[in-house]
Amino acid sequence: MARQWGMVIDLDRCTGCEACVVACRTENNIATVGDDQAGRGRAIHWLRVERYYEGDFPDVKVKFMPVMCQQCGAAPCEPVCPTFASYHTEEGLNGQVYNRCIGTRYCSNACSYNLRFFNFYNPTWEKPLDLQLNPDVSVRSVGIMEKCTFCVQRIKASEIQAESEKRPLRDGEVQPACVQSCPTKAMVFGDLNDPTSEAARLARSNRAMKLLEELGTVPQVTYLKRDSWNGAENV
Amino acid sequence: MAQKTSEQINEELLRPLQSTSLTYKLALVFFVAVVAAAGFAFSYQVNNGIGVSGLQRPVFWAFYITNFVFWIGLSHAGTLISAILRLCNATWRRPVTRCAEVITVFALSIGATFPVIHLGRPWLAFWLFPYPSERGIWPNVRSPLLWDFFAINTYLLGSVTFLLLPMLPDFALVRDHAVGFRKKVYNVLSLGWTGTPKQWHRLEMAMSIMAIAVIPVAVSVHSIVSWDFAMANVPGWHSTIFAPYFVCGAIFSGIAALIIAMALLRKFLHLEEYLLRVHFENLGKLLLVMSLLWFYFVVSERLTAWYGNEIFEMPTFWSTQRGDFSPLFWTMVLCNFLIPFPILAIKRFRTIAGCVIASIGVVIGMWLERFLIIVPSLSSKFLPYSYVTSPYRPTWVEITITCGTFAAMALLYMLFSKFVPIIAVWELKAGDPNMKVVREASLAPSAGQALPHGSEAGAD
Numbered sequence A: 001m002a003r004q005w006g007m008v009i010d011l012d013r014c015t016g017c018e019a020c021v022v023a024c025r026t027e028n029n030i031a032t033v034g035d036d037q038a039g040r041g042r043a044i045h046w047l048r049v050e051r052y053y054e055g056d057f058p059d060v061k062v063k064f065m066p067v068m069c070q071q072c073g074a075a076p077c078e079p080v081c082p083t084f085a086s087y088h089t090e091e092g093l094n095g096q097v098y099n100r101c102i103g104t105r106y107c108s109n110a111c112s113y114n115l116r117f118f119n120f121y122n123p124t125w126e127k128p129l130d131l132q133l134n135p136d137v138s139v140r141s142v143g144i145m146e147k148c149t150f151c152v153q154r155i156k157a158s159e160i161q162a163e164s165e166k167r168p169l170r171d172g173e174v175q176p177a178c179v180q181s182c183p184t185k186a187m188v189f190g191d192l193n194d195p196t197s198e199a200a201r202l203a204r205s206n207r208a209m210k211l212l213e214e215l216g217t218v219p220q221v222t223y224l225k226r227d228s229w230n231g232a233e234n235v
Numbered sequence B: 001m002a003q004k005t006s007e008q009i010n011e012e013l014l015r016p017l018q019s020t021s022l023t024y025k026l027a028l029v030f031f032v033a034v035v036a037a038a039g040f041a042f043s044y045q046v047n048n049g050i051g052v053s054g055l056q057r058p059v060f061w062a063f064y065i066t067n068f069v070f071w072i073g074l075s076h077a078g079t080l081i082s083a084i085l086r087l088c089n090a091t092w093r094r095p096v097t098r099c100a101e102v103i104t105v106f107a108l109s110i111g112a113t114f115p116v117i118h119l120g121r122p123w124l125a126f127w128l129f130p131y132p133s134e135r136g137i138w139p140n141v142r143s144p145l146l147w148d149f150f151a152i153n154t155y156l157l158g159s160v161t162f163l164l165l166p167m168l169p170d171f172a173l174v175r176d177h178a179v180g181f182r183k184k185v186y187n188v189l190s191l192g193w194t195g196t197p198k199q200w201h202r203l204e205m206a207m208s209i210m211a212i213a214v215i216p217v218a219v220s221v222h223s224i225v226s227w228d229f230a231m232a233n234v235p236g237w238h239s240t241i242f243a244p245y246f247v248c249g250a251i252f253s254g255i256a257a258l259i260i261a262m263a264l265l266r267k268f269l270h271l272e273e274y275l276l277r278v279h280f281e282n283l284g285k286l287l288l289v290m291s292l293l294w295f296y297f298v299v300s301e302r303l304t305a306w307y308g309n310e311i312f313e314m315p316t317f318w319s320t321q322r323g324d325f326s327p328l329f330w331t332m333v334l335c336n337f338l339i340p341f342p343i344l345a346i347k348r349f350r351t352i353a354g355c356v357i358a359s360i361g362v363v364i365g366m367w368l369e370r371f372l373i374i375v376p377s378l379s380s381k382f383l384p385y386s387y388v389t390s391p392y393r394p395t396w397v398e399i400t401i402t403c404g405t406f407a408a409m410a411l412l413y414m415l416f417s418k419f420v421p422i423i424a425v426w427e428l429k430a431g432d433p434n435m436k437v438v439r440e441a442s443l444a445p446s447a448g449q450a451l452p453h454g455s456e457a458g459a460d
Helices: A019-027 A035-039 A106-110 A152-164 A177-181 A198-203 B006-018 B022-048 B063-087 B097-117 B122-128 B144-177 B180-189 B197-230 B242-268 B277-308 B314-321 B326-338 B340-345 B352-379 B396-419 B425-430
Strands: A005-010 A048-054 A061-067 A086-088 A094-096 A187-191 A221-224
Touching (some): A019 A177, A187 A198, A198 A221, B097 B242, B144 B197, B197 B242, B242 B277, B277 B352, B314 B326, B326 B352
Parallel strands (some): A005 A221
Antiparallel strands (some): A005 A187, A048 A061
């Protein structure tokens, strides 16, 4: 059976430190658009930590939730693309082929999570920041859509490595940048079609929930609810 | 019109082709300037990136797609209305059909540019064509945008044919009245029309076939445009009512555009004796019916959304009813229903001026309707965290391009009326029972042969 990549995020462990956000930007050559453009809602952040506040000051509870492309099994973004820039890969990822994209932006309108990002201008990097660009990831030009890929370049690298060593891929061998950088190990990545993988085991937890699952998008990111979300006392 | 002779009609309807006034030239310069400004704005956008527009995440579609739907909607003026009137044998249609069909062709051409203008990489728009390419992939037939592409091209082809067919006898008429280079040009355009009974018969056959064929095409085009929205699971978009709602709105705005165009033609080409009050009145009644139908659709759509109280749909709903977008929403209701309804329903107000005021309201209102369908829904999709932070505002680029398309419409219409009789001369004559045997070779079915729509042509 082909792999189905997926992720489990334990919200009980997430401190909202945003190390994952920084790691993601660095790994994937995500351009910063400047404060003016960011103020117009054009910032690109494949991974964001959503903050929700509950209660009135001073008795406020903050909830953090790292949200990236949910790599939906029935993704609304895929069928609407007229040029197959957005398509489903054999390993269950929502692929985004930059070269095919003509910028209709239909995919991001269709995306229920608003997790697709558009290059309104050609990205630039101030010197010497251009020297930190990751050679494994293509830099996107003006007019095209981009989004979280589950660090597909790392997946491919590990698969090639395993193949060259004539061995199966080990569970936990592939680590997207966000997972690798999480100091509290709140994120786990793996093959959900392998029932023995850590990710598959955690996804079966009774704390498991999926974001906007009721829309029928079949997201491949599982969240483990905080205890307080089940109605228990806050921890 | 019974008192007019064939020569008089020829003289009066061909006059715009033969002389050009100063007003005409000034208007031409003005519209060319506005279109050129829009061209500059678009090249500025291509050079710098679509960031020069007011678009943002999550409002990825706004002015351009509004214009797209608006112009495609307007295009339903012509072909659809003219085809229906032809099939119903509504004799009053004769001076109206060509004005209407021209709107279709031009509005459709203008509307079809917007999907390209709005692209992030417009220079790759040709990738929508299914052609065997080095890229090794076909366009994605699951995408409503591709359905659009085919639907619009089909409609454009159909409506151009529908416009050109009945122009042949008139081209021949102009040819017979012209000299020199113009004669040569119209000789080619008339495709050898000599007015033999066989030619008339074939023309009539072709027109009946096209009139029937073009109606389902027109309906399908705007249904498919509505599915650009309805197919996506976005609150406020994902509605089964959208296809008929859009088709209704399209015909509604189309009739309004036709009334405005006719009033302008009447004034500037001095067609007071051809475009009569009865034409405006009849179209006004059609507009009234569409206004009521439109209101019915809006109530159905709003009421079910409100009563259903679906958690993801309500932020969008309330933002249009009493939030950021409510001034636009209530202006739309005013323009599309509250103003046109009394004007068109009360006979005393259903004058030419009344119909024009109502139509201007409808055109504005229908533009707003399309904007209100697109932007509020995108502004507040499912996750509150990604709701729009600063509301969408258009930039000068989008506004200039929008103005440019209106100028382009006026420009194309003006040029058309300069080269082709804007009222179908032969149809007008064929519809007049008192008209003596038409004399020109181009227009002379031999005696006893059926004129087009022979039953109405009376004793001739």
